[in-house]
Amino acid sequence: MGRRRPGTPTLEEVAARAGVGRGTVSRVINNAAGVKESTRRAVRRAIEELEYVPNLAARSLAGRRADAVALVVTEPDWRSFAEPFFSEIVRSLGDALSDTGMQLLLTLVRSDAERQRFLEYARGGRVDGVLLLSVRAGDRLPDMLAEARLPTVLLGRRSGEEYVSYVDADNIGGARSAVSQLLRQGRRVVATITGPLDMYAAQCRLRGYQEALTLAGLEGEQTLVAESDFTAESGRRAMAELIERHPDIDGVLAASDTTAAGALEALRAAGRRVPEDVAVIGFDDFPLAQRTTPRLSTVRQPIEEIGRAMVRLLLEEMEEGAVAWRHVILRTELVLREST
Amino acid sequence: MGRRRPGTPTLEEVAARAGVGRGTVSRVINNAAGVKESTRRAVRRAIEELEYVPNLAARSLAGRRADAVALVVTEPDWRSFAEPFFSEIVRSLGDALSDTGMQLLLTLVRSDAERQRFLEYARGGRVDGVLLLSVRAGDRLPDMLAEARLPTVLLGRRSGEEYVSYVDADNIGGARSAVSQLLRQGRRVVATITGPLDMYAAQCRLRGYQEALTLAGLEGEQTLVAESDFTAESGRRAMAELIERHPDIDGVLAASDTTAAGALEALRAAGRRVPEDVAVIGFDDFPLAQRTTPRLSTVRQPIEEIGRAMVRLLLEEMEEGAVAWRHVILRTELVLREST
């Protein structure tokens, strides 16, 4: 396949035109010190005139770095693509990365073939580090990246594992404080709609719910727990079930704002007033939470901070070589609005 | 920043170990012909033993190609990230690209700084071609890419422009056939909920709607047209308005399935039966269309084909150098389910 681009000027040509040496042009391009201002200007003009653009392959080869990091989304979480959490995370990573001069490359890995291809891409040196969206417990990708000694940071743990760097929100604490708040308000029959329980984050939120009940000396009943898959529809269904099982229900912690929105609809359909009859708390604090009726109380995940922390950890690993694993758990915040 | 990876074996080392020359190893790696089977095996073993991975920067530099293409999403369409259309397109592009050995890199461009950075990345030769999600009319990115002579294919036109390659669905024809179908069923007060009218695709669908009415000798009334922004919520609102303005309404073409879903809710709330009182047709045929009650008739966009066509055009441009603009308009298909 002949996909060459014709007649691109090289560093050498720029140097010739500006009447200087290659080294000087390189210094100007990389904003390195030690170039007289007048020289710098002359070089800049030559660059302009020739419409010179550095060849990144050559730079990579000589400089042994790619100036790019990959954000990998694996199949199981592919659906998260269609969720606000994902686009918010991408946005925040982009912001955090924006002044490092590195490109953020989003890659999806849906099959083993694609996993393999990405691995070759990464091991081949096209990226300096990898950010991984919470992968499933069984996924070998993080280990493969570690073997290749590629700096890697996970978003969200997969379990209690330690041998990988990750950034996560304090899901347990967030859920616990939300439920405690409900109990403090005098709610006594508090249910929870969980996320898919094969996800560690969902397990943590459930644990937080249970801890709060225990702390208050209450016994968590099995029948007050319903599982959802984070969608509004499943939230609606779970809520309807809960109402049926416990007509006296007066508080709910949902696995996400989307789920909570579904729950609100089910409550409305059942003729329950929110927050008078039933208080509802969501999770995430997406923009959606401000557009429900009533506006949703929720546990805020610090998305900006998550993005910043991930980038920081990755840069640190890149700096020092992947010699240690770093973990950051970020505090969540209870945002009270109208639904409690 | 010292982000080097240590002690990676090189082609040369593999060659030495296998007792052959560099050229031969290269041929084996690239599956080129002209290597004796026994030699090939020996080389493969050496590669295995050394865990050799080709350095892609070196390959790029020597081979003058990147083996990667970028899919760029610009800010105005950023929200489409959260829409099924987007994830479906990405999926289909990934499939179409999968046996070319090229990496699909998703990039988002939200600001001028990011636009500039991406341009340097692309012009720097890190990708061989660029796929652009339907950008707004004013965006200069396609022109900048064209100037840099980078093979580029747009998804969706921005207007009537010709000087760029694109793949698009026949939005006009799709809308027209949907409305014609409604009229053929005896519907007489047919409305449409459009998408944002600063998007060319939305304009086209509106045009198709109008053409069908004209064709049937009917006059399209202004008041039968309501604008939405593709979300369910705005669809609901638009539908409610339309009912108010035209209580005798008996048919609706929505701008998307999502919008249609919102419209269905509004109709239900207003006590109209679908399809007995009002027939509804959506657009896109996303999975969602099969999960509404009643299941949605819709105009199917051939997403698989769109993805394949985009990749095909891009490969052609890469092959021949961007010397011509290619346009592909794909036929849509009316899928009749329960809502008509």
Added chain:
DNA sequence: ACTCGCAACGGGAGCGCTCCCAACCCTCGT
């Protein structure tokens, strides 16, 4: 006036691959 020291600058030596041509080794055909 002469030396010293430092800021600026030039360019050799790679980085690890692909391309390509020359060299080599067989196996036929005669």
Added chain:
DNA sequence: ACGAGGGTTGGGAGCGCTCCCGTTGCGAGT
């Protein structure tokens, strides 16, 4: 037996940068 012609193979010549060290130029110090 010997040369022709094919299939294989080796390795030189880059690709366009960065790194780094040696060199140059110039003002200050004595």
